[in-house]
Amino acid sequence: MKLHPPSLAWPRRQFLSSLLAAAAAGVAGSAHAQATDATEALRAFVRDAKAGRASFTQTVKSPDGKKTKNSSGKFEFSRPNRFRFVYEKPYAQTIVSDGQKVWFHDPDLNQVTVRKLGDALGSTPAALLAGQTMDKDFELKNQPDADGLAWVLATPRQKDGAIQSLRIGFKGKQLAALEIADSFGQRSMLQFNDLQIEASLPPETFRFTVPAGADVAEQ
Template sequence: MKKLLIALTLLSSGLAHADAVDALRDFARDVKSGKANFTQTVTAPDGKRKKTSSGSFEFERPNRFRFVYAKPFEQTIVADGSKVWIYDADLNQASSRKLADALGATPAALLAGANLERDFTLKALPVDGGIDWVQAVPRQAESTIQLLKLGFKGKELAAMEIVDGFGQRSRLDFSAVQANVPVTADRFQFKLPAGADLIEQ
């Protein structure tokens, strides 16, 4: 589930601050579907140990998305609008749970959900590394997330950063972002591979 938590600054003018928040609002309102590649870096609370993975991300509002981790381990996370499925290729094991139980005020909800302003309080942060950052604070108490930020370059989604309740930091950097491109419905349907175990929660 940490990967599902896997996908949220400006030192200049107040107008620029508004633009960073507006970029996220525009993304939530105008981008109905999309595709991107990502590289994820997970840093331990001590700041020393790091793990890197990469893969692809597809989504269609509301509440349909597909994360595929390709390296170093294969894992697929699919939300079909009612359930979230997580498949670990090495274990040949899948688990599923109701979308409402799995999503809540999470990064995936921020990217693919339908109620940005209802679920999150938004605040512009200083520019960092050429990226305009927006902090998204869940309106309901969410013990599994300390911090959630989304980064934009202009109107394009560039990065996401999450700090979980244990102080572990996950950062996803997006590339080859394609907004409002068609994504076929079967991409959000999970089919249990032959011989795989299924754990339903």
């Protein structure tokens, strides 16, 4: 995927595209997991949560910290490699993976981009939300507690990507926050609400139908 110059819009798109990768290197958590620290909580989340859904809010900060952009939406996942990530405010945008392909839909432009799942996976935040091989793609290290959360730092093993690092916050054994630092110096903080772990979700949740008249590009 082509990288764009830094802007407050870019991190949201990068997070969306990286969510594909979430399909392959995930971080889903279980309220029943027995974890002694944030790293173990993260591994338990990946190991035990088969499916789930949550709402989220996201705050993106410019490199100098003077500008922020807020957005919100919902996401659903089903292991392995299936997810639906939907931004609702202030602009609509959707990413859906059926485990084989990933669809990016921008309703404002009426554009759909389709990529093979394998081409989109790797050391990205998406790898922390719906995948299974987290330790393969990230180096994990416990961080000091802050803001009432226990934190773990996930550093991509692939060093030339757009994502510099991820910080994942747990409240007890529950996934609560995800902070992304990108190569442009911007930071994006996602805070999760009402996370519900499910045994499964309906297969149609992860199917995408191209809207009538949409411009479709396959990569």
